[in-house]
Amino acid sequence: MAQLKNVIEILNLLPKTNCGQCNEKTCMAFAASVFKGEKPLALCPMIGPEAAGRYEPQTKKYNNPEQDMEAVVRMLKEQLRATDLAAAAARIGGQYDGHKLTLKVMGKEFSVDGAGTLITDLHANPWVTIPILSYILHCKGAPVSGRWVPMRELPNGKDWQHFFNHQCEKPLKKLADTYTDLFKDLVEIFNGQRIQNHYQSDVAVALYPLPLVPLLICYWEPDEGMESSLNIFFDATAEQNLGIQGLYALGTGITRMFHKLALRHGIQST
Ligand code: SF4
Structure with missing residues (x-):
């Protein structure tokens, strides 16, 4: 080092x-x-x-990465205190009631007040908080292009791809290998949408975790001695709407959420 x-x-x-x-x-x-x-x-x-x-x-x-993430949350909250929430709501498609900005994220409501406090029924760990606060602060409102790209093809994604693969794609692949209802749950619980034939994948599901930041999970089953594989793609405009750190936290948050869900079903990925 x-x-x-x-x-x-x-x-x-x-x-x-x-x-x-x-x-x-x-x-x-x-x-x-x-x-x-x-x-x-x-x-x-x-x-x-x-x-x-x-x-x-x-x-x-x-x-350690967890401490880094806590530091990022503190920094984002500070930035939020100096943000005009009414203007942010108009830019990102949220609702502002004079006190707090409310957004729908995967079917659940998340609100943020002027002090940067996140109000939600769910447990808001840094992996949930960072993407939502980053979206409110940095979303440029770029329209979804419909072109899916891997993280390394985003403007600042090259340096993050290895880490993203390690923290998100590999653990999610292991989960998909053993938890056969994973994609069914993605569709049912998070209003995912099945996409046909993306890069000849066996299963492809598009998720809409934030209004202007869709992501696509593609899974290839093991075949003729070849291991299975899984890749996550973002819309080509994703970094303009969430920033690279926010995209990384979003992928990690979704992976952890499904890991917990699988554990509740008694499934342990190895
Ligand atoms: S480029 Fe990096 S170091 Fe420079 S102001 Fe932006 S975030 Fe800070």
């Missing part, structure tokens, strides 16, 4: 676009926070966890 010795070395890894998604005004300010150990490098969504993982963390504080 390489060591980052000064602020300029860190700055040179950043795109220098000063986009503000890390909650700092400039890439230089973010580089300084990383150097001081106040923020993990992975908080810049343009870097990605795989690239960030090549460098020695400046502090032990943020050295």
Whole structure:
């Protein structure tokens, strides 16, 4: 693991676009926070966890993915406090009642108030909270194109593909190998839609977890000594509407949700 010795070395890894998604005004300010150990490098969504993982963390504080995700939630909540929720509701197709913005996510209602508090009947872990808050903050309202692409073909997806494959596609494939009702449940519980013949897959189900961020899960059964495989595709506009970090958290959240569902059915993926 390489060591980052000064602020300029860190700055040179950043795109220098000063986009503000890390909650700092400039890439230089973010580089300084990383150097001081106040923020993990992975908080810049343009870097990605795989690239960030090549460098020695400046502090032990943020050295596991769950802690990183908690840090992302705190950062998003801070950004939300400075957001006009009425304008955001109009941009993303939500409802604003003067106090909170409400969105329907996979058939369930999620509301957010001006303090960034998420109000829902479900258990809101970071894997649920991050995609929803990212969607409210960063969705540009880009229309769904109808073109499915793997994560690596999204503008900042290359660095995230390996991690996404490890955290989402592989565990979901293992689940699909043993839990034969997985796709039936995806259709019934989450209003999924079966799609015919996508890349000759045996099963393909489109899900609509957020209004402008559909995803497609394709599964190929084992065949003539070949292992089964599973891939998740996003709409080509997905990163404009959720950001790469939000897409990663969304895929991970869905995978974990189905893992729990399978456990309730007494199915253990190996
Ligand atoms: S999110 Fe990344 S690119 Fe954007 S300002 Fe922060 S460091 Fe710079």
